[in-house]
Amino acid sequence: MKNVQHRQPKRASAEQLSEHRYLELMRGVSALFAAAEIDEGAQKAAVIEDIKRTMSEFGLTVEDLR
Numbered sequence: 001m002k003n004v005q006h007r008q009p010k011r012a013s014a015e016q017l018s019e020h021r022y023l024e025l026m027r028g029v030s031a032l033f034a035a036a037e038i039d040e041g042a043q044k045a046a047v048i049e050d051i052k053r054t055m056s057e058f059g060l061t062v063e064d065l066r
Contacts, residue, residue, distance in 0.1 A: 055061070
């Protein structure tokens with residue numbers, strides 16, 4: 001069996017991170033946070049719509065929930 005060496009990829013140190021790469025990473029992070037907020041808002045809207053539909057179906061009011 002051949003002796004195979006596994007090389008670990010070089011990790012960039014803080015000094016090696018260019019400004020361009022840093023800005024690119026920050027744009028990616030910002031996009032992920034924005035997508036998460038949109039998804040959360042859409043989920044809340046769907047849940048609220050479901051609650052309203054159920055309340056209407058059963059003739060419930062906010063007072064019934066107290």
